[in-house]
Amino acid sequence: MPRSPIATVQAQLEAYNARNIDAFLATFAHDAQVIDQDTGELRCQGHDAIRARYGAQFIEHPHQRSHVISRHAVGTFVADLEYITGNTSRPDVHLIATYRVRQGLIDRMWLTPRLDSPAMREHEHPLTNSPTR
Numbered sequence: 001m002p003r004s005p006i007a008t009v010q011a012q013l014e015a016y017n018a019r020n021i022d023a024f025l026a027t028f029a030h031d032a033q034v035i036d037q038d039t040g041e042l043r044c045q046g047h048d049a050i051r052a053r054y055g056a057q058f059i060e061h062p063h064q065r066s067h068v069i070s071r072h073a074v075g076t077f078v079a080d081l082e083y084i085t086g087n088t089s090r091p092d093v094h095l096i097a098t099y100r101v102r103q104g105l106i107d108r109m110w111l112t113p114r115l116d117s118p119a120m121r122e123h124e125h126p127l128t129n130s131p132t133r
Helices: 005-018 021-025 046-060
Strands: 028-036 042-045 065-074 077-085 093-102 105-111
Touching (some): 005 021, 005 093, 005 105, 021 046
Antiparallel strands (some): 077 093, 093 105
């Protein structure tokens, strides 16, 4: 029986934090897509592209970690508010990662821009209809 969506996303997070590219890839479908939530831009697709993108990141930033602030799951979707630390080329950031899990594998991962980025400051807060900053 395949892992639940929450268990799959947790395994992905643990592999990410361990900087273990093989375990990280094992949580993704072979044709998985990583998509920019704000623009809809396809950042990478498939194991080879995901390995190239994240493998390089794991080497360049060995102390980078994702800390889940909150996690919500509905059906095959899991959304995490994450705090990313340890990247030496930029400040620590918050972001939202949304995963769609099918048959125990992530087939889509949508990432917001950094929540403290100028792009996000331009968006209106959903409760106040005013800029987020």
